[in-house]
Structures are given as C-alpha cells and as structure tokens.
Amino acid sequence: MDAIQRELLMQVAGLHEIPAGAYNIRSNGQSIERKSTGNIEIINKPDKSGIEIHIKPGTKKESVHIPVIMSQSGLEEVVYNDFYIGENADVTIIAGCGIHNGGDAASRHDGIHRFFIGKNAHVKYVEKHYGSGDGSGERIMNPVTEISLDEDSFMEMETVQIRGVDSTKRENRAHLKAGAKLVVMERLMTHGKQKAESWFDVQLDGEDSSANIVSHSVARDESWQLFQSHISGNTRCSGHTECDAIIMENAKISAVPQLTANHVDAALIHEAAIGKIAGEQLIKLMTLGLTEAEAEEQIISGFLK
Numbered sequence: 001m002d003a004i005q006r007e008l009l010m011q012v013a014g015l016h017e018i019p020a021g022a023y024n025i026r027s028n029g030q031s032i033e034r035k036s037t038g039n040i041e042i043i044n045k046p047d048k049s050g051i052e053i054h055i056k057p058g059t060k061k062e063s064v065h066i067p068v069i070m071s072q073s074g075l076e077e078v079v080y081n082d083f084y085i086g087e088n089a090d091v092t093i094i095a096g097c098g099i100h101n102g103g104d105a106a107s108r109h110d111g112i113h114r115f116f117i118g119k120n121a122h123v124k125y126v127e128k129h130y131g132s133g134d135g136s137g138e139r140i141m142n143p144v145t146e147i148s149l150d151e152d153s154f155m156e157m158e159t160v161q162i163r164g165v166d167s168t169k170r171e172n173r174a175h176l177k178a179g180a181k182l183v184v185m186e187r188l189m190t191h192g193k194q195k196a197e198s199w200f201d202v203q204l205d206g207e208d209s210s211a212n213i214v215s216h217s218v219a220r221d222e223s224w225q226l227f228q229s230h231i232s233g234n235t236r237c238s239g240h241t242e243c244d245a246i247i248m249e250n251a252k253i254s255a256v257p258q259l260t261a262n263h264v265d266a267a268l269i270h271e272a273a274i275g276k277i278a279g280e281q282l283i284k285l286m287t288l289g290l291t292e293a294e295a296e297e298q299i300i301s302g303f304l305k
Helices: 003-013 279-286 292-303
Strands: 022-027 030-035 040-044 050-055 060-065 068-070 076-085 090-094 097-100 107-117 122-132 139-141 144-149 154-161 167-176 181-190 195-204 209-219 224-233 237-247 252-261 266-275
Touching (some): 003 097, 030 040, 040 060, 167 181, 181 195, 195 237, 209 252, 224 237, 237 252
Parallel strands (some): 107 144, 154 181, 224 252
16 A cells, blocks of 8 residues: 555554454455454455455454545445344444545545344444545545344444545434444534535334434535434334534535334434534633634534544
8 A cells, every 4th residue: 555545544444554353455446455353254245346244143342444445536436335243242343435536537435334233232333434635526425324233232333524525425224123222423524615414214113222313513614514314213212313513604504303203102302403613612712822713623623522
C-alpha cells in the first residue's frame, strides 16, 4: 500500500499496521490481505462480489476488521458482506470505507452488510466513512445494513462520518426477536454542498425487545441532511429514537421520526431537536480566551464525541 492508502486505512479502521485477529482488507476493488482464525472464518461469496464472515458459537473477545479503501478515481463498486454470528459469541467488528479522489470522475462504494446474530450473542459494530483528495470527482458512499437479532441477543452499532463524503444514503433495517436489544449511535457532519440521508426501519417483533436509535449531526455551509427513523412496536417492547442536530451557515436539515404501535404494551418515544449553537456557550468559552471560531470548533467536537 502507498501513503494515501495507509492514511485511509488509519482513518476508517484506526490501523497503522496489520491487525491482530481476523481481517479482510479491500483496496481498489480487490481483496489484498486476509486472515481467518480458529473461531472466525472469512470466505469469498460464491455468487457475487463480497465475503462471508462465519463466527463460531461461544467465540469471546475476538475482533474482525473489514475496511475498504479506494484511491483510484472513477472506480465504482457494489460489495455484499454477510455476517453469521453464532450463539453466545461476543465479538467486535470494525468496518468502514475511505475514498481518496484526486481526479474528475466520481468514485463510489456501495456496501450491503447483512447480520444474522444468534441467541444470546453480543456484537459491537463500528463503521466509519471518510473522504479525501483535491479532485473534482465526487466521493459517494451508500451503505445498507440489515440486521436479524435472535432471542436475547445484543447489537451495539456506531456509525461515524465526519468529513470528505460528498453524497451518502445510509439505509438501516432491523428485526428483533424476544429479549433482543439494538443500540445505535450515529455521528455525522456535512459541509460544502454535501448531502447525507440516514434511514432507520426497526421492527420490534419479540416480547421485551428494545431499540435505542440516536443521531448527533452537524450541518455546515450549503450542505443538506435528512434523518428518518421508523420504529414499529409489534408486541410488548420498548423503543426510542432521537435526532439532535446543529445547523450552521446556510445548511438545511430535516428530521422525520415515526413510531407505530401495533400492540397495547408497546412503549415508544421519539425526540428531535435542530438548532444553532447557543450564544451563551460561545460566550463562556470566549471568556476563557478562545476566538469565536475556536469556540465553535470546541463545541462541535464535544457534541460529536
């Protein structure tokens, strides 16, 4: 890998070197490094571009890294990755995509990830998106995440997009069985003329299942964001969705939370707040010696952590 590819890998997966545990590193449309372990097997999909990750039941405290990096301008790809997590497993999965575009043609990565999480399994899934390059070609990422949570399983999902992505549409769908739990934390910032859409559709099908979907976002300059979430409570369950956004300059933000209760014991809550940075916050930091611009950056940094 060259210096640009190494920088992309560090940004999306925090890797300065080949990671411990299982991994699959994809660069410019090809798998360039791969390793399976005794408990985690990574194989090519037989019928389309992508991989299957099979995690044995009872696997504990192991990790899988599956970053995608693109430094070739004009490259477009669709990748299908399926995760099969066995019962009682406890694993961390680090994904993410970084695109460096120094040319005039658009570069695009669409990743379709499907998770089949077994009974009583615990999964932490981290997905980071990052773009760089001074070319005029767009950097486009359209991730799709489909989640099936079996009884008493748990998935914690963290998605981060802070800079450099011109257009993204993030689709997330989940079905939860009895006692299953889903926690999502989205952190997003757009600037320039960037566009970002986030869609969540969560079906609480099993008794005592629960979901907590939270988005913190900042829209700057002329950028545009749409957050739309729909939680359906189909039995005795609990669900919460929240969008908290800061708007700056000439940006535009739409938040559309939706709840559907199909059972008398479905307890569902939604919250949405969009506003500018409070003046008293700026004043407080400026009295400590920061300029207005420095105070803004400090507030945004803390908000997106």
